[in-house]
Amino acid sequence: MESKRILYISQEIRPYLPETPISKNSLELPKKMNEAGHEVRVFMPRFGVINERRHQLHEVIRLSGMNIVINDMDQPLIIKVASVPQARMQVYFIDNEEYFKRKSTLVDDKKKMHKDNDERSLFFAKSVIETVRKLGWKPDIIHVHGWMCSAVPMYLKEFNSDDPHFSEAKIVYSLYNKTFDGQLGPNLSAGMKFDGVKETGHFDDPTFENLHKGAMEYCDAVVKAHAEVPEELISFAEEKGLPIFESTAEIDKAAFKEFYANVVAEDVTA
Template sequence: MEGKRILYVTTEMTPYFPENPMSSQALDLPKVMQSNGADVRIFMPRFGAINERRHQLHEVIRLSGMNMIVNDLDQPLIIKVASVPGERLQVYFIDNEEYFKRKDVYDTDGVLCSDNDERAIFFAKGVLETVKKLNWKPDVVHVMGWMSSLVPTYLKEYYSDDPFFQDAKVVVSLFDNGFEGELDNQLVEKLAFDQVDGKIKQYLEKPTHLGMIQASLEYADAVAKGEEVIPQDVKEYIESKNILLLDFCEKEQSKEVYNTFYTEEVMNSN
């Protein structure tokens, strides 16, 4: 991937989150691909659980100030950035007082946050608008975590006529981080406000975890197992579709495995 640009969009990442398969891979994979000569950028939500002082986050004024419209309401976009200690990597954080200031990440005492659907919309739009503002055109957009699952949809529907993202390939990593229940049942209507109501509508009439994953896979050029065990319903869905799948590999193998995966399979996919 020498000279290629890879955009990583993740919900969790160490050291900003406790270590788990997703948060670890969200750090390890950009590191190994950067060592392979790729130009990488990493985006994640600035959840209130992240200690800004400890991790030395600071606002990027030149990137902040845009408003993202979510369900006909203007929501200010704040961009913060931090450097990963000991690495040549920067992480961009999507922030907003309404959606991400609270300490709760996905739920409160086991009950899903009622605005998780709008948080996912805001995050997807915020990432892609910021990348455009950076004038950094990605060759690959690699998505991790269900709250990032609307990124492929916005990339391929909302920006379908925008040449900036026209040639970008989409990879979705899957993890065993599902949720019980459903997101707001007005999600389809909220997406329709952005004219995002194409192929994914069938999956989001009842926005379960499986539905969100199905929506992300609708526009994926390839899928990667981020950990050995993924939810059974997701596994069965992938097996029923003709989707290019990279099996789980250990960290020690990832440099060679993912370099081959990106260069020989993802970049050449139709």
């Protein structure tokens, strides 16, 4: 595959957060594609538990300063960046005092989901899209990891399908094992409706499974990135006719290069 521009969006990336299936893949896959000669950009939230001094994060003034509207409330967007050690690759961090200052990620010290994860998820998704646009960068492939990013495909297709930055991009969505029960709050779908989304579908009942289904409604291909992906999600992808690439525990660079090439060529095979 000739050199492509690949945008990776993830809710967690090692070494900034502890190793999980998502954080591991979200480091290793961009790293290997970068080594293979592709132009890579990587985004994640700047959770308050990330040690900025240790990881040498610094604010990107020219990208910061925008406001992102969440349910009629202007939320300031701060962009920070850090270099991944020994990877010759940078990670962009989406930051906001209201949503990401607290010293935790998605759950509190009692392991309960933060009540505003619905708004945090929407803020992250919209912020990444606006930042990429401000960068003036046009990705060929957008690869999304984690339920916190599940609104990204909808916003790309609903509001940015004619934007030259995104109009030709193919969206890949990775599926992982179930990480929470219950559902997010109502402000995810409410925020989407405020923005003008007429049919919010699966996001009206934002369970773990429905967040992924909502994302897959707008994707071009799916990666089964974990052995314990709920069968319900695999069946949904099959019913939608989405090509499903089954990844191994260790990232296979050659296999992913071929998969991406097929995605771009609109001739994806499982």
